[in-house]
Amino acid sequence: xxxxxxxxxxPRVFAHRGGGALAPENTLxxxxxxxxxxxxxxxxxxxxxxxxxxxxxxxxxxxxxSNGVGRVCATTDGDLRVLDAGARRHPAFAGxxxxxxxxxxxxxxxxxxxxxxxxxxxxxxERLTGDVVAREVRQLWAGADLPLVxxxxxxxxxxxxxxxxxxxxxxxxxCPPADWLARVGALGALTLHxxxxxxxxxxxxxxxxxAIPLLCYTVNDPLAAIALFQRGxxxxxxxxxxxxxxxxxxxxxxx
Ligand code: G3P
Ligand code: MG
Numbered sequence: 001x002x003x004x005x006x007x008x009x010x011p012r013v014f015a016h017r018g019g020g021a022l023a024p025e026n027t028l029x030x031x032x033x034x035x036x037x038x039x040x041x042x043x044x045x046x047x048x049x050x051x052x053x054x055x056x057x058x059x060x061x062x063x064x065x066s067n068g069v070g071r072v073c074a075t076t077d078g079d080l081r082v083l084d085a086g087a088r089r090h091p092a093f094a095g096x097x098x099x100x101x102x103x104x105x106x107x108x109x110x111x112x113x114x115x116x117x118x119x120x121x122x123x124x125x126e127r128l129t130g131d132v133v134a135r136e137v138r139q140l141w142a143g144a145d146l147p148l149v150x151x152x153x154x155x156x157x158x159x160x161x162x163x164x165x166x167x168x169x170x171x172x173x174x175c176p177p178a179d180w181l182a183r184v185g186a187l188g189a190l191t192l193h194x195x196x197x198x199x200x201x202x203x204x205x206x207x208x209x210x211a212i213p214l215l216c217y218t219v220n221d222p223l224a225a226i227a228l229f230q231r232g233x234x235x236x237x238x239x240x241x242x243x244x245x246x247x248x249x250x251x252x253x254x255x
Pocket of ligand 2: 017043045
């Protein structure tokens with residue numbers, strides 16, 4: 001069923017960091033694998049370069065996932081463009097570039113993937129990142145289903161809301177604070193995202209009563225996913241998209 005405010009049916013499973021564990025994280029290779037395996041939605045992380053451009057990457061530092069050195073926010077677009085974001089994961093992915101948000105947006109639309117864009121600001125760049133990512137998302141997905149935009153940073157979400165009020169927002173917490181419902185309301189957010197370890201009956205009851213879909217990360221066990229759905233969790237982020245797609249779980253697509 002199409003979610004009234006989201007504008008598209010919320011899928012049960014989002015490939016985490018692009019292609020989950022099957023590809024280098026936050027790469028176009030990951031998006032292609034997710035689509036190939038029948039996933040209908042992907043989540044990825046977006047951070048700004050020194051030039052203020054949005055790129056797909058999780059860490060503030062380049063070292064873990066690429067052959068670069070130093071901080072993303074201190075590296076120019078020109079220097080990011082030549083990095084290898086695949087070889088650290090496996091030599092078979094050598095030469096895989098670090099994608100821009102624009103490249104990821106194009107590919108998601110080509111492949112028919114819905115997206116959850118997680119704004120991942122470097123410390124001190126929360127508002128700027130929220131503002132830039134929201135403006136780019138509006139432009140890159142013009143005429144298509146808008147992605148769900150989430151962040152651990154409420155400042156980034158507030159800036160995104162101000163820059164592009166039409167974007168569907170998700171509040172993301174490792175563990176939702178006691179006043180999460182008021183915070184979701186203040187930001188005009190649509191969804192609540194949290195760590196699976198924070199899901200409890202009280203949270204589920206409150207979210208259900210407020211008609212706020214609860215999405216949780218990271219769920220890699222199919223039986224755990226099914227149990228969460230039975231308890232009322234709307235969707236999960238998973239690294240194991242090889243065994244946890246909606247078809248693998250015997251779920252009817254939401255639409
Ligand atoms: O958005 C859900 C999840 O991706 C949050 O954690 O650290 O994998 O970005 P992280
Ligand atoms: Mg993420």
